[in-house]
Amino acid sequence: MAVDFEQVGPEHIEQLAAWLPKERWPYHQRTQVDAAWVHERAAEGYFYGPDAQSHLIVDGGPEPLGLVRAFDLKDVTALVDIRIAERARGQGLGTRALMYVTCWAFLEVEGCNRLGGYTRRDNSAMVRIFEKHGFLREAEHQYAWRVEGMPPTQYADAIGYAVWATRWGGGGPEDELEMLMDRAYPLLGEVPLAEPGLSSGTVAAALRAGNGRTYTGVCLDLHCGIGFCAEHSAIAEMLKDRETKIEAIVAISREGVLAPCGRCRELMLQLNPKNAATRVALPGSRVAALRDLLPDHWLGG
DSSP: OOOEEEEOOGGGHHHHHHHGGGSOOTTSSSSOOOHHHHHHHHHTTSSEETTEEEEEEEOSSSSOSEEEEEEOTTSSSEEEEEEEOGGGTTSSHHHHHHHHHHHHHHHHSTTOOEEEEEEETTOHHHHHHHHHTTOEEEEEEEEEEOOTTOOGGGOEEEEEEEEEGGGOOSSOHHHHHHHHHHHHGGGOOOEEOSSTTOEEEEEEEEEEETTSOEEEEEEEEOGGGOOBOHHHHHHHHHHTTTOOOEEEEEEEETTEEEOOOHHHHHHHHHHOGGGGGOEEEETTTEEEEHHHHSTTOTTOO
16 A cells, blocks of 8 residues: 655644544544544644654555654654544554554654654554564553543553664665665556657656655656656656655665666765765665765765
């Protein structure tokens, strides 16, 4: 399933107020919310603000597939909360969401070195997701999870998990590139143009930008040097959002991952000198920083 993660801001609150009440959240302390709850939480900085940031999981459809929220970002241990819409459960989105938010927290949040989360003991799917991605079970709490309509003696047991940035082995930058490959691959497919030798779509690219969004593009092969690479196409999409920072990028064909050409490398660095640290996927499951692909660059990257 090809999905994107869209950073939540003020413009998303009405969408959340319409969508969240439609769903039931069986393993959350409040299994049903209403629009008033959404607006109250938004005013408190629950979805975004200095100490929290949420991302919608979207696939281009009319409603989100889920919501992943990182909060307590200024504490020693930031925390994560994941909600997946009922129609999208059981399709691996919880795994993708945890992978994404962990990458985002460790790479984008200054000073974030620990990420944790809590789940009910009987939420076996979430338990598997935490443990699959290298989160350590740090605590077990009996009768600690409030259950609507139940007295404290019937509250659920809870488990606490955490992972350190320096020890994270269950998902990392390489997994992020795998996610980008998943976004790019469905775009592959040659589009014949005016005559043989002219085509589009034989190479696709996906990048994650500094704003947390993913942008994609395909190549255009034309005579007279007027075509462009798939990376250029994805970057142009990013620039429409006035973003210039690229965290990671991958280009693929039916044969596998392709290294960016010299023109693409130069383009990325001229957009923003911080792109010297961009993680670039290379053939053979290799990854390199852009600066290593442009040694002794004239911009000093």
